[in-house]
Amino acid sequence: MNVISYTPFQDPESLYALNETLLEAEDLRGLNMLMSFTGYSDAGHVVHQIATELSEHLPAEPVAIFDIDQLVDYRSRRPRMTFTEDHLSDYRPPSLVLYRFIDALGKPFLFLTGSEPDLQWERFTLAVLGLVRRLDVNLTAWVHSVPMPVPHTRPIGATVHGNRPDLIEGISAWKTTLEIPSMIGHVLEYRLAKENRNVVGYAIHVPHYLSDAEYPPAAVAGLEYLGAAAALMLPSERLREAGRAVERQIAEQVESSADVQAVVANLEKQYDDHSDGTARRSLLAGDGDELPDADELGAAVEAYLASRDAGSADGTGPGIG
Template identity: 30%
Template sequence: MSGSDQNNTPSASDPGGGPQPGPFGVVREGGSSERVRVLVAAFEGWNDAGDAATDTVKFLRENYSAREIFEVSPDEYYDYQYSRPQMTRSATGEPKLVWPSTKLSAASVEGTNLDLVLLHGWEPSYRWRGFCAEILEQAARMDVDFIVMVGALLADVPHTRPIPVSITSDTEELQDELDVTGSEYEGPSGIVGVLSHLAAVSGIPTVSLWAAVPHYVAQPPSPKAQLALMRRLEDLLTLSFPLEELEEDAEAWERGVNELAEDDPEIAAYVAKLEEAKDTTDLPEASGDAIAQEFERFLRRREQD
């Protein structure tokens, strides 16, 4: 993809100017015919609090009917005493053994110049460098233009407020385009951080999205965190996903946690403390950036209707 494509940004204030590319150069029909290939990756395990990250990739895979194109050999990278295979049954009772694995699937987004490559995997037990090299080799073969790493972590955040999603990039051109900084994290890293770093070093522009899941409701699913990640992906890819069902699930999840908190005074007091801290440090939700992002989402939905 050419540098001129990457430097054009969407303009909601110029609806008559034709389709405008987003930060990754994704446009709708009538715009550039040059294809843009984006790999979106998530891993089960340490980097997947509440299953929010892998559920995000599953949503994309199902919504766009992605087809499997590659599987990393599991015997090379997994300790089956830790990541055990699962015995399942079909509707007729036939047994099927499902091994921990990492798979790539692909789909083209109709009405756009976007091709998605979706990675859903398990964090490996061994040979992380070889594992990442194999994935990046496949990305290079498929001419992937950008990589989006998706993760979720447990944090001291209240379930009653918008789920924070941080976005970082170690790719200078994306830092400028997205007005973000590089990660400042220091400490133990999961496979998401390792693959993100090695992808950027290899020259593939890479972005990392991290949702903060309330640690006191860590059990999956976490639809509110997944919804927050999906919203961020909408902005990056300039797409509009059918999120009505997920929005309903997120509202039901929040109501359920509210009911649990009401029955436990200690939890209720703790949530109130988190709310106070959140409200003190956050900018107003109706900030100019938030309003602009919501307006752009509205325009994308109107184009699809």
């Protein structure tokens, strides 16, 4: 069966507005581009933390602003508002923007960030590819996060993918073959690779039992991977300090429950068994490299999930005990 190539009914360039003033004043060609999108999987709030850290600590200016009304289904992903006593005090609409940032050493880079489109993926992909060509982007590096049955007591792992072996080999903790639900980042990576554009993606592994809470150590890992790939000095000190505080809270909660300690020990054994001479195998895989089903994954963290409610309800922290 022949695959039909997509031809947009509307010009992809009409999907965004360019900052012509910035483009006239500064040559943005040949820069590296980072990407992160919220809306699908953001275990440990990694993408949110990274975007917040960059926007609060580095100077930025928009290069292209996408028409979010054409891309987001508001009723399936309703924007957040703040109700204060007797009035609405804040509205946080979705956005999707390509920025020019300056890192801590004065090096410019591009950052495409915001809400993952619900609609018009093909047209949006063509629009981004057009910007990549126009700006002759050197390397595209993107990050997202996934919940994994791994212990918080071991180094943060990542599944790395793309077409740059020097940025992949020796890093990825998961090498297997399977079908996955795609994110817009996956589609962009696939199309960029088809055009022989340098691209690399990092899926940060977040302990399953911490995936619903902010987990700063995973965000720090994401920043480190992105910074190393794009040769950038990215801010992470505040997240490192927050991570140390979170880890102390987790340690205290683990110490208070023998059941939780047992689950952590089992996860540590599984991690260590796959990190000696067989680190290339999936941390999810069994002896025959088959992937466990959802019931097996759920059983690995069932004790955590059952004990989280008390900690989450009183606001004492990540809530694992």
